[in-house]
Amino acid sequence: xxxxxxxERGLMSAKRTTLADVARLAGLSPTAASLILNGxxxxxxxxxxxxxxxxxxxxLGYRPNIGARALRTDRTLSIAFIxxxxxxxxxxxxxxxxxxxxxxxxxxxxxxxETRGExxxxxxxxxxxxxxxxxxxxxxxxxxxxxxxxDLPDSTRVVMLNATNPRYGVSVLPDEEAGGRxxxxxxxxxxxxxxxxxxxxxxxxxxxxxxSATVARRIHGLRSELAELGLSLVAEESCWDWEPHHGYELTxxxxxxxxxxxxxxxMNDRLAFGAYQACAERGxxxxxxVSIVSFDDDELASYLRPGLTTIGLPxxxxxxxxxxxxxxxxxxxxxxxxMPVVERNSIAATGSESALAWRARQRLEGLRHVGGxxxxxx
Amino acid sequence: xxxxxxxERGLMSAKRTTLADVARLAGLSPTAASLILNGxxxxxxxxxxxxxxxxxxxxLGYRPNIGARALRTDRTLSIAFIxxxxxxxxxxxxxxxxxxxxxxxxxxxxxxxETRGExxxxxxxxxxxxxxxxxxxxxxxxxxxxxxxxDLPDSTRVVMLNATNPRYGVSVLPDEEAGGRxxxxxxxxxxxxxxxxxxxxxxxxxxxxxxSATVARRIHGLRSELAELGLSLVAEESCWDWEPHHGYELTxxxxxxxxxxxxxxxMNDRLAFGAYQACAERGxxxxxxVSIVSFDDDELASYLRPGLTTIGLPxxxxxxxxxxxxxxxxxxxxxxxxMPVVERNSIAATGSESALAWRARQRLEGLRHVGGxxxxxx
DNA sequence: TCTCGATGCTAAATGCATTTACCACCGGTT
DNA sequence: AACCGGTGGTAAATGCATTTAGCATCGAGA
Numbered sequence: 130x131x132x133x134x135x136x137e138r139g140l141m142s143a144k145r146t147t148l149a150d151v152a153r154l155a156g157l158s159p160t161a162a163s164l165i166l167n168g169x170x171x172x173x174x175x176x177x178x179x180x181x182x183x184x185x186x187x188x189l190g191y192r193p194n195i196g197a198r199a200l201r202t203d204r205t206l207s208i209a210f211i212x213x214x215x216x217x218x219x220x221x222x223x224x225x226x227x228x229x230x231x232x233x234x235x236x237x238x239x240x241x242x243e244t245r246g247e248x249x250x251x252x253x254x255x256x257x258x259x260x261x262x263x264x265x266x267x268x269x270x271x272x273x274x275x276x277x278x279x280d281l282p283d284s285t286r287v288v289m290l291n292a293t294n295p296r297y298g299v300s301v302l303p304d305e306e307a308g309g310r311x312x313x314x315x316x317x318x319x320x321x322x323x324x325x326x327x328x329x330x331x332x333x334x335x336x337x338x339x340x341s342a343t344v345a346r347r348i349h350g351l352r353s354e355l356a357e358l359g360l361s362l363v364a365e366e367s368c369w370d371w372e373p374h375h376g377y378e379l380t381x382x383x384x385x386x387x388x389x390x391x392x393x394x395x396m397n398d399r400l401a402f403g404a405y406q407a408c409a410e411r412g413x414x415x416x417x418x419v420s421i422v423s424f425d426d427d428e429l430a431s432y433l434r435p436g437l438t439t440i441g442l443p444x445x446x447x448x449x450x451x452x453x454x455x456x457x458x459x460x461x462x463x464x465x466x467x468m469p470v471v472e473r474n475s476i477a478a479t480g481s482e483s484a485l486a487w488r489a490r491q492r493l494e495g496l497r498h499v500g501g502x503x504x505x506x507x
Numbered sequence: 508x509x510x511x512x513x514x515e516r517g518l519m520s521a522k523r524t525t526l527a528d529v530a531r532l533a534g535l536s537p538t539a540a541s542l543i544l545n546g547x548x549x550x551x552x553x554x555x556x557x558x559x560x561x562x563x564x565x566x567l568g569y570r571p572n573i574g575a576r577a578l579r580t581d582r583t584l585s586i587a588f589i590x591x592x593x594x595x596x597x598x599x600x601x602x603x604x605x606x607x608x609x610x611x612x613x614x615x616x617x618x619x620x621e622t623r624g625e626x627x628x629x630x631x632x633x634x635x636x637x638x639x640x641x642x643x644x645x646x647x648x649x650x651x652x653x654x655x656x657x658d659l660p661d662s663t664r665v666v667m668l669n670a671t672n673p674r675y676g677v678s679v680l681p682d683e684e685a686g687g688r689x690x691x692x693x694x695x696x697x698x699x700x701x702x703x704x705x706x707x708x709x710x711x712x713x714x715x716x717x718x719s720a721t722v723a724r725r726i727h728g729l730r731s732e733l734a735e736l737g738l739s740l741v742a743e744e745s746c747w748d749w750e751p752h753h754g755y756e757l758t759x760x761x762x763x764x765x766x767x768x769x770x771x772x773x774m775n776d777r778l779a780f781g782a783y784q785a786c787a788e789r790g791x792x793x794x795x796x797v798s799i800v801s802f803d804d805d806e807l808a809s810y811l812r813p814g815l816t817t818i819g820l821p822x823x824x825x826x827x828x829x830x831x832x833x834x835x836x837x838x839x840x841x842x843x844x845x846m847p848v849v850e851r852n853s854i855a856a857t858g859s860e861s862a863l864a865w866r867a868r869q870r871l872e873g874l875r876h877v878g879g880x881x882x883x884x885x
Numbered sequence: 886t887c888t889c890g891a892t893g894c895t896a897a898a899t900g901c902a903t904t905t906a907c908c909a910c911c912g913g914t915t
Numbered sequence: 916a917a918c919c920g921g922t923g924g925t926a927a928a929t930g931c932a933t934t935t936a937g938c939a940t941c942g943a944g945a
Contacts, residue, residue, distance in 0.1 A: 536895050
């Protein structure tokens with residue numbers, strides 16, 4: 130009769146069952162219980178013994194105390210996710226989400242820490258997780274950049290997420306170059322060959338690896354693709370901060386200055402949002418009079434009317450990949466995660482069936498198949 | 508000569524220093540080292556001994572192994588944050604942020620787990636964190652609601668965050684009733700007495716405690732305040748989902764149906780966003796021709812033009828408070844966290860100095876001072 | 886001289902799971 | 916009769932910090 134013994138399951142206060150309890154119930158030694166439960170090979174216990182131990186463990190609902198186990202095995206089945214502010218920004222919380230998903234799949238738990246970019250906190254965070262013997266650490270940043278990491282015991286595995294670091298080789302980044310190319314292809318494929326402007330580009334950013342390791346690549350992809358398609362920009366509007374009001378101001382000024390603007394390449398969705406506002410104010414219909422394409426696939430992009438076509442940042446896939454790399458000893462190198470092109474309705478269909486449009490379409494397909502399946506997909 | 512011994516700090520691979528190492532270097536027993544480092548009272552060690560132990564610990568950079576310590580003390584200085592999807596939504600990641608901040612302050616580390624609302628995962632998550640001996644668990648939800656929680660060892664402390672549960676009494680919630688009142692006051696204080704419509708309200712939601720424990724309170728506050736100020740609604744538009752396109756559709760239909768609408772009470776910022784779009788399309792200027800006030804203080808609210816006046820959800824403060832309650836054994840009960848009124852430019856200044864406006868202003872001030880300082884503030 | 890209470894410190898147990906080293910027994914050899 | 920190679924296990928050590936129980940030593944008082 131199962132469940133007849135006195136263990137009321139109400140609000141259990143009894144001590145957790147230990148391996149010794151299981152062994153006792155099975156009538157064997159803790160050694161036997163441990164060996165059997167862990168399925169150690171080349172151990173000569175009888176089928177009888179196996180059955181009894183498993184039955185006892187099941188009956189008592191035994192779960193090993195991970196802390197105690199770690200004392201001997203040095204494995205805690207826990208990893209740390211240390212970031213500047215990643216976890217709590219709507220923007221990049223996908224990184225965490227992916228990491229959480231993959232960690233769970235691997236039976237690991239994630240310690241999340243935020244450093245706010247302050248070195249002192251970073252040091253503290255590292256100490257804190259090392260004190261808890263994590264199996265590995267993921268260092269993440271919100272804006273991809275080169276991240277300083279202090280010395281670590283060399284047994285600690287490390288993966289850089291949306292960041293790079295010369296010492297710890299494994300890093301996961303969005304494939305910004307391909308993303309930049311795709312944005313251009315999208316416009317060209319729709320027949321745009323003239324009147325293309327760039328909103329948000331900034332030469333200083335481009336040269337400042339520390340600030341953003343990947344934006345430079347995005348812009349490089351953008352420019353290369355333009356060049357290879359024989360296209361050029363009618364304007365490049367710069368700003369440091371990619372916030373909506375900058376997008377608004379830059380676009381407003383641009384539209385008031387010249388009337389030949391037909392397409393806007395915005396460096397992110399927030400800038401694009403501002404561009405929408407400027408267009409609306411001037412009675413210019415996005416997706417008809419002017420095309421807009423941007424980057425990130427912020428939630429924002431789907432709220433806009435018409436929906437914003439954008440090159441998404443594959444945060445979830447990146448988070449997943451980072452954990453995967455952390456837990457499988459991968460060799461150093463960059464993992465570039467493809468950026469999905471998310472087509473909505475902000476690009477006008479010009480209907481022009483030019484050779485250019487055709488070529489752009491081919492190239493876009495090519496990019497889409499680079500890398501095959503998204504690493505994040507199952 | 509400090510630092511002359513062979514411990515190259517390059518990529519340290521040496522084993523972590525243990526308490527025994529410290530004791531040896533200090534020429535004392537591990538007992539002494541432990542007692543001294545933990546500052547145990549009523550222990551009669553010489554000043555000499557204290558100095559030697561501290562010096563040794565400092566020299567070796569000793570840090571206790573938390574797992575080993577937990578084996579005896581049952582305290583891991585770790586807490587769990589288990590939620591449906593809170594951690595990874597831009598919307599409520601403030602909850603996590605606040606929790607992380609406060610946990611850090613208390614020297615605790617946070618295990619973040621997501622259950623996607625699936626009971627099986629929830630059970631797994633609980634087992635996983637219990638296996639790691641967390642000191643307490645915070646259960647959070649994105650939409651405040653009544654949350655089912657399985658049995659837990661009664662030594663495990665629990666706080667419900669943005670959720671309630673009959674068994675585990677301590678819960679932290681936004682003060683939605685006051686928030687609802689404030690929204691109405693804002694409109695009335697600006698001179699609106701007629702033409703006020705509600706966007707998103709839904710009677711079914713109001714009755715469905717499971718779906719959202721707090722929305723009912725928000726609406727109750729709203730209605731009570733309207734009644735107490737002698738105001739009434741010209742329309743109430745319902746929808747299940749509070750997404751921008753619903754706000755757009757509801758508002759568009761409303762504006763096309765009647766021309767006496769002067770103020771919109773939107774149930775959240777996303778609906779308000781849709782309302783902005785509908786107004787823009789019709790040439791109706793928000794903040795001049797029509798006033799809009801809503802709830803959440805989404806990032807969105809600051810992107811809009813004109814800026815959206817909204818009653819904010821105090822996520823960060825809530826997260827902090829939850830950790831504070833978890834770590835200080837507070838007695839059961841609800842902690843209502845004040846919702847900040849965030850004034851931007853979406854409310855038209857009618858200039859009408861009615862008695863109503865004056866009363867509303869008084870009431871608003873009253874609400875603002877309820878609870879005094881925000882609990883989250885230092 | 887003997888006892889007593891501080892004083893200053895340590896040995897050993899403890900928590901829990903893992904792991905190494907070894908033991909007892911059996912049937913069969915030589 | 917002594918030996919041997921399986922079989923089927925167990926005792927004890929280990930990892931690390933905490934904590935209980937108690938051991939010397941010393942000066943003072945009786």
